[in-house]
Amino acid sequence: MKIGVLHPVSGALSYSGQQGRLGATMAIDDINAAGGIKALGGAKIDPMLGDAQSTPDGGNAEVEKMNAAGVCAVVGGYASAICLSATQTAARYDLPYVVDVGVVDSIVTRGLKNTFRFGPGFGVIAKTALENLVTINDQAGKPAKTVMIVHEDSAFGAGLAKLLNAQLPDRGFQVLETIPHPTPMREFESVVLKIKAQNPDIIIPANYYNEYVLLARTLQQQRVRPKGIYSVLGGAASSYKFVKEFPEAAKYIMDCNHWFDPKNPKALALKKRVEDKGQFYTYEVYMNYSCMLLLADALERAASTDRAKITDALATSTFSGHLMPYGPTKFVNGQNQGAAPVNTQVLDNDIQVILPAQFASAKPVFPMPPA
Amino acid sequence: MKTYLSIIVVVALLAAVPMVTTSNVVLNFLVTALLIALAGQGWNLLGGYGGQYSFGHAAFFGTAAYATAILQVRYGLNAWVGSFIGMAAGALVGAVIGALTFRSGLRGSYFSLVTLAFAEVLRIIASVAPITGAGVGTLIPLDLHARAFQFQSRTPFYFIALALVAVSLTVIRAIENSRFGAYLVAVRENEDAASALGVDAFSVKLCAITISAAITAAAGCFYAQYFLFIDAGIAYGPWISIDALLAPIVGGAGTVFGPLLGALAIKTLGETTKLIAADAPGLDLMFYGLLLVGIVGLAPRGIAGLSRAISRPRRSSISTPDGSRG
Amino acid sequence: MLSPVILLPAILNGLMTGAIYALVALGLTLIYGVLHIINFAHGALLTAAMFAAFFAYTLLGLDPYLAVFVLAPLFFVAGYALQRFVIGPAAHGEDRNFLLVTLGLAVLIENALLYFFRADTRTIDLPYAFNVIELGPAFIAVPRIVAFVTVIVVALALWAIMQWTDTGKAIRAVAREKLGAELCGINVTHIFAITFGLGTACVAVAACLLIPTYYVNPTAGEAFVLIAFTVVVLGGMGSVAGALIGGLCVGVIESLSSVFFGESLGQIGIFASFIVTLLVRPSGLFGARA
Structure with missing residues (x-):
């Protein structure tokens, strides 16, 4: 049975897209190795890879092709604009x-x-972050x-x-300034100058990986040390790659982002396998891995390749065998109700979960200790 | 009637496609190709016939797309009415840019780069202005009814795109045969000589950029209705400026069918390389770039030029002697 | 906002950034001045050079500032070959074909990099990358000062080549009067390729100066091209001095408008000043009449 796996593997978003594809295809390999979809007589999943x-x-064009090829469901999209059209x-x-x-x-x-x-949207992320x-x-x-x-x-x-x-403001914080910036940015000196001049207690960055790295490096270079750097969906703030390559700039950075359940042995086993492949265990990988498992579970329960039956099975899903700290899945109007980001912090050259308490592996270090 | 016969034949052939295939993959492919052909036809009038190479046709495409979307979402206007206003808005932007740049006598590469700058300014404004939804973009709500210019099936979209292309082909053919068209070509070949002969080069170019903008704007309106979501990068990004010039140049700049031929060729090229390269990221576009260079090497006057060269070999083709457009 | 505490660093920072713009623009302007083509592959070549500098460091342990001496000649040769054997023959001497060929090359190079090296963002961590020099309220990173000085040296060297060497004189002759130069026995095809090579070598130098503080991925160079176009036009196409001064101006304008209007809107400052300059002075600040 064919499943569409759609990601932006070329163009501006290609890194995230390739990571997403990695997660999805690893899940498919695992499902197939474990005997395929048993309710369909052990049918193997045949991924149809698409490049947005x-x-x-x-x-849009890739979904058309997938439909014509007779896929029974599609996973992926990554960027919001792609998800909207797909x-x-x-x-x-x-x-x-x-x-x-998305x-x-x-x-x-x-x-x-x-x-x-399957994952959280803006509303939930912003609320949790606050x-x-x-x-x-x-x-x-x-x-x-x-x-x-x-922010980008x-x-x-x-x-x-x-x-x-x-x-x-309702939570007792004064926003000194909000600085939007385009992607890509060539340098962050001007932004950091402004931060330096106003000296905020907390800096909240929300941007993609490259810009995040440039910003964090410039902050370090210009010796800006606020009480805390608290990112929301910070592109690099909870990335093993960033921590490995710039341990100094990454130190104590907090992030409210997608993150796997650190107490889930399956998530940790996958982490090791991804790292053994020489890749970083980024959120695109485990989110896509989880989405594919979720879909496989729905296929089992639908016991059919009929699209309406699969849709029903997804809508009534209570799947909990995924890697995320979301608890059992429950869709209301297509949104998984348990989906929420967690807070992480870079401590001792590793990324620890600091909130919520039931998943935490460390206590937050705040304010940042002086250098 | 004879001058329009070829257009009638081509459009009739394309109109027969849905009778041959019901595949939405094919229809969607053709719709996107027609969209590029339409945007490219706008560029072709100004660049192909007028010799004014714009790198910023996104300015017209994006303005129209935003106008269409914003009028519906924020002011509850009917989508069809909104699309007409969108076209008008695109044409207006064309007129303003034309008036400013041609008045200052900008030519050649200077004109090209200044149009690029205008498109960039609009892109940046759209990415921060609240009315466009700033960075979040504008999403047109789903309402799959003909009166909302949205359709459940791909077929009506296909016929609308085809109708738009048919109109643009007719307009360009009419211009080609008109006095205005002759002036425009004269300005392209030698602006100073044309002026000396009494052609008002400024008015001719201004008129050309306005019509050109309106045609590309129509593509913008169509894009908004087809995809229902736009943001600053989609509406004003360089991708559409490049596609709009790529199609006519590949197909044959300054020919009526150039943009259509070119759009079909580059889209087919894109799909073919995808098939060859399978799932390796980047490999398909690598072939695409390679083939593009190869095609230019083999058919320096575009596909239309190639077919002409075959049917009438060794017709002395004197290109513009003045290689520099500076 | 108007305090010198922010103004001085902003201006200095603009000059440092502007130097890189100037260098990328130098390559473009040379090519434009002689071949009269807008090279759309410039950004992709910059990306390729950044990859080269990255691998020179990670695989061979070659410091980017030393790698310049290897990469600049290497890219000169590559640029020469590209113009002589690919762009020139494929374009058949027509503007619109140069456009297509360089566009095609850009797509080809970028995606070849994507295919061979994946999309990962790569950075190098040099021990001195975080060293700064304090100038009053301004902290200037050492790599940026090195870049600034290097650019000035490269611009002077280019200017000297153009003024005093036979090749330079031939380049100027071809730029001014192609046919006349050809009649004087100058090999125009060779000069075209030399110019393209020089332009590409500039990009290689820029890549080595960028890599210590920037990153590289298959689309990294693109960010610098649009801005380099504006610099080229502002400075007057084909003018070495114009590109240098234009680059520094654009850097400062960008930095100041970012401080006053924010990063997103601040970009308008560059394009608006670009448009206004051209509308008032259609041949750029230093260009001869178009």
């Missing part, structure tokens, strides 16, 4: 679609019956009062910044 070329029309195309054919990342909330709120998002920020600050005796937000200016960063700006 980092554009919405690329995603889910819409899939909806024309009632083709079940599991969104891997954090813009309109993906699931516009009433497409075929679309399921609550956890307050918790961390309160625990430390409220040392931080002012923040500056540095497309859907993900701008959407997040809007929510944070609306809610931070």
